[in-house]
Amino acid sequence: MDSYLWLKYLHIVSAMVIFGTGLGTAFQMWMAHRSQNAAVISAVAHNVVWADWLFTTPAVIVQPISGVILAWMVGYGWSDRWLTASVALYVLAGVCWLPVVWLQIRMRDLATEAALSRHPLPPTYQRCARWWFVLGWPAFGAVLVIIHLMIQRPIL
Known part of the structure; x- marks a missing residue:
C-alpha cells in the first residue's frame, strides 16, 4: 500500500475514533448522570476522562495533520x-470539545467528593452537566457534517 492509502486509512480511522469514542463516552456519561448516583458518576467519569486522553486526544491531533497532508x-x-x-x-467541534473535557474532569471530581462524603451531588455538578450536554450537540453535529463533507466533497 502506498503512502497516500496509508495516510487515508489513518485519517479515516482517526475520524472513526473521534466520533465513536465521543458517542460511546457521551452515552456512558449521560446514563451515569441520569442515575444521580455520585459513586456511579465518579467511576464512569473517571473512565470517560481516561478515554478522552488515550483515544480522542491522539485522534484529534492526527486528524488535521493527516487531512492537510492528504489535501496537499x-x-x-x-x-x-x-x-x-x-x-x-472542526474548529467549532474543538471549541465545544475543550470545555467538555474540563467539564468532565470537574464532574468527576465533584461526584467523587459527593460519593466520599455521602452527600448529594452539589448544584455546581448539575450546572456542569447541563453545559456538558449543551456543548455536546454542536460538537457531534459538526463531526457528522465533516464526515459527510469528506465523503461527498460537494461543490458548495
Missing part, C-alpha cells in the same frame, strides 16, 4: 469550499 497530496486547495467548511466545523 491530492491537490485540493483552500478555495475548495467543502474543505474550508470542514476546517471551520
Whole structure:
C-alpha cells in the first residue's frame, strides 16, 4: 500500500475514533448522570476522562495533520469550499470539545467528593452537566457534517 492509502486509512480511522469514542463516552456519561448516583458518576467519569486522553486526544491531533497532508497530496486547495467548511466545523467541534473535557474532569471530581462524603451531588455538578450536554450537540453535529463533507466533497 502506498503512502497516500496509508495516510487515508489513518485519517479515516482517526475520524472513526473521534466520533465513536465521543458517542460511546457521551452515552456512558449521560446514563451515569441520569442515575444521580455520585459513586456511579465518579467511576464512569473517571473512565470517560481516561478515554478522552488515550483515544480522542491522539485522534484529534492526527486528524488535521493527516487531512492537510492528504489535501496537499491530492491537490485540493483552500478555495475548495467543502474543505474550508470542514476546517471551520472542526474548529467549532474543538471549541465545544475543550470545555467538555474540563467539564468532565470537574464532574468527576465533584461526584467523587459527593460519593466520599455521602452527600448529594452539589448544584455546581448539575450546572456542569447541563453545559456538558449543551456543548455536546454542536460538537457531534459538526463531526457528522465533516464526515459527510469528506465523503461527498460537494461543490458548495
